[in-house]
Amino acid sequence: MNRSLERHRNIIDFALSSLLRRKGKNISLLMVYTLIVFLVAAIMFFTHALKREASLILQDAPDMVVQRMVAGRHDPIPINYGKRIAAIRGVSAVRPRVWGYYYEPVVGANYTMMTSDSQAQGTVTIGSGVARTLRLTDGDLMTFRNYNGVPTLFQVQKIMPYESELVAADLVVTAESDLRELFNFPRGHATDLAVTVGNPRELTTVAAKIVLLLPDTRPILRSEILRTYDSIFDWRGGMMIVMLSIAVLSFVIFAWDKATGLSAEERKEIGILKSLGWETTDVLLLKFWEGTVISLSAFLVGVILAYGHVFFFSASLFEHALKGWAILYPQFKLVPVVDGGQLAILFFLTVVPYAVATIIPSWRAATLDPDAAMRS
Amino acid sequence: MIELAHVTKSFNAGRSNQFTAVSDVSLAIRPGRVTVLKGPSGSGKTTLLTLIGCMARPTSGRIVLRGLRPACLATGNETGDVEITSLPERFLTGIRRTTFGFIFQHFNLVKGISVLENVMLPAYPIGVNHRVFRNKALGLLELFNISRHASAPIDWLSGGEMQRVAIARSLINDPHVIIADEPTAHLDTRLSREFMEIIGSFKGEGKTILIASHDPIVFESPLADAVVEMRDGGITGKTDEP
C-alpha cells in the first residue's frame, strides 16, 4: 500500500513539473476548459436557483385556485360558489381573492394589483420595481385611471423592500373597496377562490368534485403550476445547454488535438522515461495525473467564477435568455444554492468528455517505443 | 551470465521495407567482466544492446538471464534462470529497472529539469520513499564530483559533466549490469580515459559491463575482457580473455 502511495506521489510530482515545463500549451488548454466549465455551470446554477425560488415562492400559494370560465376565458367567479365548495368533504377553507392587472400607458408597464385587508383606503403599498420606474418614495401620490378614465389619487404608504423584488417588483396593493371601485368589479364576485384542502393527497379528488359540482369552473393545483415552472426552466436551461453542446464538442476536439499533438520534445521525453524503466502503466498514470490536475483546476476555477457571476452579478451575461422580457425587470440577487447533485451533473457534462477524449492520445503516448530513444 | 541463442530482430516484417537489424546472433556474456561490442554504425550493436537490456523483444531466438532472482517474477523457479524472450512488457521493465543500468550515446537526459531530478528519474515508479532515493542520488553526484550542480538545469552542463550525470543516473537502482552505447562518442581523449577508469571501478565492484563502441580507447583498453566484432547484424569475430 505504501509503495503504491509513494509511486503515485512521485508520479504526481513529475506530472506537475511536466505541466509547468510546457506552460504555453497547458495554459491555453486550461483557459478554454475553464471557460467551458464556467458557461455550463453558470447556466445550471442560474436555472436551478430560479427553480428553487419559484418553488419557495409557491410554497405560500394556495393548494388550489378555482377560476370561472366563460366561453373558454377567465371570468369573475360568484362568491357563493365558494360557499358550495366549502361544503365539499375534505375542503378546510375557501377564500375569495380580488386582484387584477392595471396597464399604465405612461411607462408602458403592467402592474399586478392585489388587495389586503390591512391596507387603508386611499393608500397603496407598491413594489420596488414600480417605485423605481416612477421614481416614487413614501408619501408620494400615484394616479390611477378608473374604468371610466377618471383619475384617482392614491398615496404611497409603503414601498416593499428590495429583497422582495422577485415576487413583488410590479405589485400594487390596495384596499378591496378601492380596487372594486377602480375596476367597477361586479358585486358578489371575486377574481378567483383560494381553496385549502386538509389532506394533500385528496387534492385531485376534491378538484374532480368541484368540476362535477360547478362545471363552469377550472381548478388549478399548485403542484401543476410548480410542474409548469419546472418544465419551463428545465426546457430553457436544457436548450441553452444543447446550444452549448457545440461549444463542448469543440472543446473536446481541441483537447484531443492538444493531447495527440505531442511535440518532438515530449515524444523524446517519454521515450527516455520508458528506456529508464518506466512501464507503460507508469506513463499512463503520468498522463492521467496531468489530465486530473488540469481538470480539477479548470473545474474549481470555472465553478467559482460561475458562482460569482450568477450570485453576485446576477448572471448579467445571459439573463435575458433565461428570464424572459419585461419592462419592469426585477433586479434581484438570487439566493446561492449549489448542491452536490449540480456539481455531479457539471462533472459529467465537462470533465467526462475531456477524460474520454484524452484516453486514446494518452495511450498512444504511453506506448511509444523506448527503442526510439536509443536512436535519436 | 547472459545467454543469447539464435537471436534475430527484424522491423517491418513482411513488408517491402523489411529490415533485419540483428541476424542469428548467439553469444554468452560472462558475469563480472567487461564485454565490448565492436563494429561500424549500422552493424546492429545498438539493437543487440536493447535486446539484452530488456528493452525490446527479439523476433525469434532466446535470451536467458542466469543467476538472477528477480522478485517481480515469482515464478517459483529457484535456479534463478529467467528467459526473457516471451515476457510481457511489465516484467521486462521490472527486470530492467533492477538489473540493468543504461548509459546512452546521446546521454538522453531530460531537458528542463535539474541534474538531481534527472538522476532520480528511474526510481520514481518503483515506489521507494522519496527522501531515501533523493539521498542516494545526492550520494552518487558526490561520487562523481558534480554535486555542486545538483539543482542546475541540465542545459548548463558541459559534455563531460552530462556524461557523469548519465552515469550517476544509471546507478540509482543498484544494477548488476551496466550497458553503455558509444559512451565516448562525444568525449575528448582525456574524458574518454576517465570514463574507462570509472568502468574499471565498476568492474572492481563485481558488476558486469557491456559496451558498444568503435572507439579504440574502449576496445583496446586492458580492461576489456572480451571483444565481439559485429557487421551487418551478425557476429564476425570474437576475442576472449579467460
Add this chain to the structure above:
Amino acid sequence: MILHPAILALLSTSLLTSFMVLYAGWYGARIIRTWDIKSGSELQLSLERRTYLISTLVSYTLVFQLLSLFLFIYTADNLHTLFSGAMCAAGTLNVNRYGYPLLVMKIINFLLAGLWLIINHADTRGYDYPLIKVKYALLLAIAPLVLVELFFQISYFAGLEPDVITSCCGSLFSIDKPGIGGDLASLPSKPMVAAFYAGMAATLASGLYFYFKGKGGYLFSSMSCLAFSIAAASLISFICLYFYELPSHHCPFCILQKEYGYAGYALYATLLGGGVAGMGTGALMPWRNRGSMAHIIPHLQQRLTATTIFLYLLFTLIVVYRIVFSSFRISG
C-alpha cells in the same frame, strides 16, 4: 423528452461508455483470435500494447457506471415533481416500462465491469497472461449488455413526458400491491431479519475461514452473493422502515435523500463494493493453482475477501446503529 441538464449528462455519458466498451470489445475479439504470448512478432507486440488501452477504457467505464448510477437515482428523484403521483425516484422510474429495467441494467453492468477489472488485475500480474482469453470473452459478453442499457436509457428518457400520471412509492412498494415491489415489501419481517443476520454471519465465517485456511473459496463467494441478495431485499423489507420510522414506507430510494443523512449512498456503496469483491473471489477460483497464477491469485483473493468482509460489516454496522437508535419498533 425533457431537456434537463442531468438527463443530457446521463445520456452523453452513456453514449461515451457504450463507445468505449464497443471499441474494447472489437479489439478483444481480435486478441482472442490472434494472441500468442510466445511470439515476438510485431502483431503480438501491438496487441500487447492494445491491452493497456482496453484496461484503461474498462476502468473508466466502471467509474462512470458507478457515478452515473447514483446520478441516475438522484435525477429520478429530482424529476418527481414533473409527474403527478410521484413523490420520489420510485414514481419517476415507474413512468414508463423502461425505468426499472434500466436501473437493473446499470447495476448489472457495474458489477460485471468490476468483475472484469478484478480478473484483469490478476491476469496482468502473471508473466504469461494466462487469463487473457477468458477476460476478453467476458468483455464480449459485457458489450451487448452495455448496448442494451443504452437502448433502455434512450427509450426511458424519450418516453418521459411530464404530467403523465404515475404511482408513488407508497403504492409501488405497498404490501398489498402485486408485483415484485410489493412482494419484497410484504416479506414477513422476523424471518427476513433472521435471514439478513444469518447471511452476513455466514459470509463473515466462510470469509475468515477462507482467508486463514485458504479453503472454501467457492463457498465464501456463494455466501457473499447470497448475502448481497438478502441484504438488498432486506433494505426494502425492513431496513428502510427504521430510517423512515413509518411501518408502511418501504421505498429503497428515499433513503438517498438529505432528510435521512444520505445514508442510502453509504449503504448502497458498501453493499455493491462488497458484492463485487465477493464475486471476484469466486470468479478467480478455477485458476487458483495454475502456473503463474499460483503465486498471485491466492494473495489477491485474500485481499478481496478482506474487502468484502470489511464492507459488509460496515453495512451491517450502519443498519444495526439505525435499528438501535431509531424510535421505531417492528412488532409481530
